[in-house]
Amino acid sequence: MIKGLFEAHLPVSDLNKSIKFYEGLGLEFDHKIEDRLAFLWIEKDKSWLGLWKTDKVELEYHPSIRHIAFEVSLEGLKDSVDWLINKGYTPRKAFGFEPTEPFVMPNPKEGFGHAKIHFNDPDGNSLEFICKIGNPKNITEKMYLSEWEKLNDSIK
Structure with a gap:
């Protein structure tokens, strides 16, 4: 359906x-x-x-009501920090990761992870760029994308 x-x-x-x-x-x-x-x-x-x-944008942020994740390619995600900064947008810290590069949240049970970077719009709505990424080594820890790629040799 x-x-x-x-x-x-x-x-x-x-x-x-x-x-x-x-x-x-x-x-x-x-x-x-x-x-x-x-x-x-x-x-x-x-x-x-x-x-x-x-005039109700001051509503306290909660991901269930003020969050959107935009799917992007892995190549786009790798360039996302510079791309956002060059457009005048500011990547932000999320899940304990500084916004220096995308990070990966693994889903080892399903055999993949989600690589992502977070930022806000002018009203503080939470946005993210995200893509699904392979997990052939069955990694279970969150980490920066560059570390993930080193551990997973060839991610597609």
Whole structure:
């Protein structure tokens, strides 16, 4: 029945500033509704992000309500820290890892891991770039991506 995620929504304080921020990440603006809601394509005709202008953005962060993870390629993820910084965005510390490079959270039971880097939008909504990554050595510890690759010789 379910094939994927079609849309997700975030609260924002300045709709136009947020539209520019997300366009800077590569999302494509589609349309606005009454200067209170904007939609941007994450993947054209497949999934989009709704941004809702509100004065309630000070709502305390919790990943269940103010978090989106964008799937990227492994090569894109490897370049993500420099890419974000060059665009004026700031990667942030997450799960105890400094934002110097992506890190990996293993899922040894399933034989893979998730490589990721975290950052925030202008309203403090939590964002991440993430990709699934092989775990042929069945690693069980979290670590930086460069360490993961050294342990796993050839990751595809």
